[in-house]
Each structure stands twice: as structure tokens, then as C-alpha cells.
Amino acid sequence: xxxxxxxxxxxxxxxxxxxxxxxxxxxxxxxxxxxxxxxxxxxxxxxxxxxxxxxxxxxxxxxxxxxxxxxxxxxxxxxxxxxxxxxxxxxxxxxxxxxxxxxxxxxxxxxxxxxxxxxxxxxxxxxxxxxxxxxxxxxxxxxxxxxxxxxxxxxxxxxxxxxxxxxxxxxxxxxxxxxxxxxxxxxxxxxxxxxxxxxxxxxxxxxxxxxxxxxxxxxxxxxxxxxxxxxxxxxxxxxxxxxxxxxxxxxxxxxx
Ligand code: NAD
Numbered sequence: 001x002x003x004x005x006x007x008x009x010x011x012x013x014x015x016x017x018x019x020x021x022x023x024x025x026x027x028x029x030x031x032x033x034x035x036x037x038x039x040x041x042x043x044x045x046x047x048x049x050x051x052x053x054x055x056x057x058x059x060x061x062x063x064x065x066x067x068x069x070x071x072x073x074x075x076x077x078x079x080x081x082x083x084x085x086x087x088x089x090x091x092x093x094x095x096x097x098x099x100x101x102x103x104x105x106x107x108x109x110x111x112x113x114x115x116x117x118x119x120x121x122x123x124x125x126x127x128x129x130x131x132x133x134x135x136x137x138x139x140x141x142x143x144x145x146x147x148x149x150x151x152x153x154x155x156x157x158x159x160x161x162x163x164x165x166x167x168x169x170x171x172x173x174x175x176x177x178x179x180x181x182x183x184x185x186x187x188x189x190x191x192x193x194x195x196x197x198x199x200x201x202x203x204x205x206x207x208x209x210x211x212x213x214x215x216x217x218x219x220x221x222x223x224x225x226x227x228x229x230x231x232x233x234x235x236x237x238x239x240x241x242x243x244x245x246x247x248x249x250x251x252x253x254x255x256x
Contacts, residue, residue, distance in 0.1 A: 004235040005034030009085055013039045013065065013128065014093030014145075017048055019195045021145055022093035024223035028231045029089075030058055037085070039065035039076050041094075061085075067094055067124035077131035087135035089234040092128055092144040095121040095197055101159040103202040109159045121163040122170060129174050129185065139182030143233045144171060145226070146187045146245060148253060156202040168245055175243030184242035186233045191221040191249035216251030 010029045014022035015038055022038075029036050038060060040049055046062065053060055061083065065076035080087065097120075101113035125144050132142065149157035150164035168187055175185040191211060198204050208220055229248045232238050247253045 003033045004231055005029055005032040008088035009035040010089035010234055011037045011087055012091040015040060015049060016045060016196050018052060021223045021226050024227035025091050025230050028227040032231055037061040037080060039063045041066055067120060067127065070127055073127045073131050077135065081135060085135060086137055087132055088138065088140050090128060090132045090142045091230060092125045094124055097159050099200050102200050103156055106158045113159055117159045117163040118166055122167040125167060125170055133178060133181060133183055136183050141234045142183065142185045143230050144187045146189045148189060172243045179242055186241060186244045186246060188226055188229050189245050189247045189249060190226045191252055193221065193223050211252055216255060219250055221248055221250050
């Protein structure tokens with residue numbers, strides 16, 4: 001199926017490198033005929049993005065956006081606004097927790113670690129949605145990335161578990177708030193994928209190995225599969241779906 005996003009402008013937040021779920025999503029947006037804008041966390045990442053986009057024929061807007069402050073998020077959206085950009089889609093693919101809080105006992109989680117993980121991984125969705133809705137004058141679709149650690153204890157996922165639980169609750173509250181403006185808000189709950197963010201979780205490789213034999217599909221998932229489901233949620237095919245958590249995990253949620 002092609003052309004699902006023709007006429008739609010999608011902002012993807014959270015490309016760090018070629019392994020990022022956000023990068024697979026960006027490519028899928030372009031493949032479906034969408035117009036793409038990207039935000040990146042810091043200028044350190046920008047040259048990498050430019051290299052990734054070197055072969056891309058479409059014009060892609062690149063904007064720096066550190067979601068650690070409301071100002072950073074507002075500034076990025078103002079830059080899009082200056083281009084008189086109407087936005088139809090927003091993909092929030094951002095998470096962070098201090099490395100020391102992703103190993104050892106959950107009970108040792110620090111106050112600072114908890115605050116940072118929730119701020120960057122969860123609150124940032126609210127901040128981004130608040131700013132993006134001004135540009136979504138024709139309605140829109142917001143998609144964030146979550147993980148099963150939100151509702152099940154996953155070894156070493158630790159502080160990210162409560163952060164993802166809060167993120168998923170925010171999806172429902174935002175869906176209720178923004179629905180009257182025809183803005184839908186959903187999450188994709190992805191199975192584990194080898195990315196920079198995932199590498200900070202202790203024994204991540206062991207998790208991938210276990211799922212290889214335990215999921216109904218007897219395999220793990222790819223960033224491209226997560227991106228395809230995200231495109232569905234961005235497209236009009238999902239026009240009656242909001243407040244939903246869609247599992248792209250080879251069926252793991254059904255059996256664990
Ligand atoms: P990734 O490391 O490629 O992406 C994480 C992104 O968050 C990076 O681009 C990083 O720059 C960005 N980020 C962190 N702090 C930021 C800040 N202050 N301001 C702006 N950006 C910031 O890893 P990924 O696996 O592609 O992660 C994307 C999303 O997918 C995350 O929400 C993650 O929790 C979720 N997810 C990942 C997996 C997995 O196994 N990889 C599974 C389920 C859900």
C-alpha cells in the first residue's frame with residue numbers, strides 16, 4: 001500500500017541514528033508520500049542526520065529541540081510555524097533515564113532519576129502536544145512509543161516502567177482533551193529493538209534472545225514494523241482510533 005500520507009506534514013521527534021525507531025518512521029513517512037520535518041536533541045546529532053538524509057530527494061526541515069524545557073519545545077514549534085506549516089502528524093519517539101537507574105534494584109531509584117525519566121520520557125509528550133495542536137488546524141494524529149514495562153515488571157527496565165505507565169495515561173487524557181479538535185492521540189507498544197536507548201538497559205541481549213522463542217510469532221520485531229504501524233496511526237485508515245495502545249511486539253503481550 002502506498003500514498004497513505006500524501007498531503008500530510010509529519011513532524012518526527014527523536015532520531016539519534018540509523019537504528020532509531022524515529023528514523024525508520026521518518027523513512028516510512030517519506031515512502032508514503034508525506035512531507036517530513038525532524039527534530040533532533042542537540043547539534044551533536046545534526047551532522048549525523050544530514051548524512052542520513054544525503055540521498056533523500058524530498059526537502060526535510062531539521063529543527064533542534066531539547067524537550068527538557070518548555071521553551072525548547074515551544075521554540076521548535078515556532079520555527080515550524082514561521083514556515084506557515086500546517087501539521088497533520090506528530091511522532092514522539094523520545095525517552096531517557098540515567099544509566100544508573102536502569103540496573104540494580106528498583107527500590108534504589110533516586111528522586112532525581114525518577115524526575116528526569118518522567119520529565120523527558122513522559123511529560124515531553126504533553127509539552128509537544130500542547131505546542132503542536134496550534135499547527136494542527138486541520139486535525140491531526142499524535143503517536144508516541146511505549147513499552148510493556150509500563151504494566152509488567154521487566155528486569156532492569158526499572159524507572160522507565162513508571163515513566164511509560166505515565167506516558168500511556170497521558171495518551172488517554174490527551175486523546176480526551178484533543179479529540180474535539182479532531183486530533184487523535186495513540187501509542188505504539190513496541191517489542192524490544194536494538195537501539196541506543198535500549199543498549200542502556202542491562203542484559204538487553206538476553207531479553208531479545210528469550211522473546212525469540214516465546215512470542216507467538218517466534219521472533220522479535222524490527223523498527224520498520226513499528227514504523228509501519230505508526231504510519232497506519234498517522235493515516236486516515238485509523239481515523240476512528242484514539243486513546244489506544246497498539247502492540248507491535250510479535251504477540252508478546254498476549255502470552256506474557
Ligand atoms: P533512540 O536512542 O534511537 O531514540 C531515543 C531518542 O530520544 C534519541 O533520539 C534521543 O536524542 C532522544 N532524547 C533523549 N533525551 C532527549 C531530550 N532531552 N530532548 C530531545 N530528545 C531527547 O532509541 P529508540 O529505541 O528508537 O527509542 C525511541 C522510543 O521508542 C523511546 O520512547 C523508547 O522508550 C521507545 N521504545 C523503544 C523500544 C526498544 O526496544 N528500542 C521498545 C519500546 C519502546
